[in-house]
Amino acid sequence: xxxxxxxxxxxxxxxxxxxxxxxxxxxxxxxxxxxxxxxxxxxxxxxxxxxxxxxxxxxxxxxxxxxxxxxxxxxxxxxxxxxxxxxxxxxxxxxxxxxxxxxxxxxxxxxxxxxxxxxxxxxxxxxxxxxxxxxxxxxx
Amino acid sequence: xxxxxxxxxxxxxxxxxxxxxxxxxxxxxxxxxxxxxxxxxxxxxxxxxxxxxxxxxxxxxxxxxxxxxxxxxxxxxxxxxxxxxxxxxxxxxxxxxxxxxxxxxxxxxxxxxxxxxxxxxxxxxxxxxxxxxxxxxxxx
DNA sequence: CTAATTTCTCTAGCGACTGGAGGAGCAAGC
DNA sequence: GCTTGCTCCTCCAGTCGCTAGAGAAATTAG
Numbered sequence: 332x333x334x335x336x337x338x339x340x341x342x343x344x345x346x347x348x349x350x351x352x353x354x355x356x357x358x359x360x361x362x363x364x365x366x367x368x369x370x371x372x373x374x375x376x377x378x379x380x381x382x383x384x385x386x387x388x389x390x391x392x393x394x395x396x397x398x399x400x401x402x403x404x405x406x407x408x409x410x411x412x413x414x415x416x417x418x419x420x421x422x423x424x425x426x427x428x429x430x431x432x433x434x435x436x437x438x439x440x441x442x443x444x445x446x447x448x449x450x451x452x453x454x455x456x457x458x459x460x461x462x463x464x465x466x467x468x469x470x471x
Numbered sequence: 472x473x474x475x476x477x478x479x480x481x482x483x484x485x486x487x488x489x490x491x492x493x494x495x496x497x498x499x500x501x502x503x504x505x506x507x508x509x510x511x512x513x514x515x516x517x518x519x520x521x522x523x524x525x526x527x528x529x530x531x532x533x534x535x536x537x538x539x540x541x542x543x544x545x546x547x548x549x550x551x552x553x554x555x556x557x558x559x560x561x562x563x564x565x566x567x568x569x570x571x572x573x574x575x576x577x578x579x580x581x582x583x584x585x586x587x588x589x590x591x592x593x594x595x596x597x598x599x600x601x602x603x604x605x606x607x608x609x610x611x
Numbered sequence: 612c613t614a615a616t617t618t619c620t621c622t623a624g625c626g627a628c629t630g631g632a633g634g635a636g637c638a639a640g641c
Numbered sequence: 642g643c644t645t646g647c648t649c650c651t652c653c654a655g656t657c658g659c660t661a662g663a664g665a666a667a668t669t670a671g
Binding site: 349353366367368369393 | 657659661667
């Protein structure tokens with residue numbers, strides 16, 4: 332039950348000190364209580380909450396989503412449909428990004444394959460970049 | 472050979488007006504000549520250059536890379552090894568991102584599959600987020 | 612008691628734009 | 642010639658999720 336300082340919280344949750352202050356400012360962490368000397372103090376609850384945040388961030392959830400997930404996590408009796416929806420949206424977002432990156436990959440791969448290592452004059456990479464019409468890429 | 476205004480350049484290259492001014496400020500486009508009334512004027516060369524930039528951006532190249540590519544494109548006699556290197560680096564970067572996103576995807580997919588649509592109390596999604604040890608994810 | 616470490620607040624910077632305020636230029640219709 | 646409406650100008654602020662620095666104060670170790 333002994334309170335810990337921000338540096339200790341940082342170590343226990345693997346989140347940098349300025350990031351913790353940033354999360355507090357953004358409302359993901361409650362405003363920490365302070366010592367006489369104005370230093371933030373934390374407890375086990377904060378460690379858990381911050382680890383939750385870190386993990387969700389590692390999985391790519393945005394701050395807003397995490398805020399919602401934290402709110403929901405505090406209401407254990409409610410059905411978890413909203414939690415599910417957030418995760419599902421995030422999954423769709425990731426799928427989207429993977430698809431777009433895969434498209435880019437193909438196009439760059441092709442450019443590289445066509446480059447004959449000659450002079451820039453006849454370099455396919457430069458040509459393709461210069462002329463949008465020459466490539467696979469479409470999206471408007 | 473008639474000069475065009477920034478709005479027309481914007482339409483012809485499919486790049487928004489403020490973005491054109493931004494590119495000028497960042498040195499990707501030369502400082503445009505001006506009319507008596509201080510408005511920027513452009514020509515066909517600028518349209519080509521801006522399209523090159525747009526296409527490279529769509530492919531995910533960073534501004535710095537594009538600056539280098541533009542410099543190289545202006546020296547057609549030089550070997551295209553550097554162009555190749557930039558594209559290769561970018562490909563590696565994309566591969567990296569795809570790999571990481573694929574990892575995230577798997578983990579979120581798993582969470583979703585395990586969620587039994589009950590109450591938040593027993594929701595696997597919340598559990599996994601709360602306890603880092605429970606998941607596939609490792610990286611530090 | 613001193614020195615080293617930690618913490619505090621405040622501010623600015625990253626990348627690549629995007630959008631708004633407030634004002635001036637310009638073409639066309641009356 | 643004048644008004645209307647569009648385009649353009651500059652400058653500034655905001656986005657996202659941090660990260661880093663300055664300069665000062667509190668705490669801890671030796």
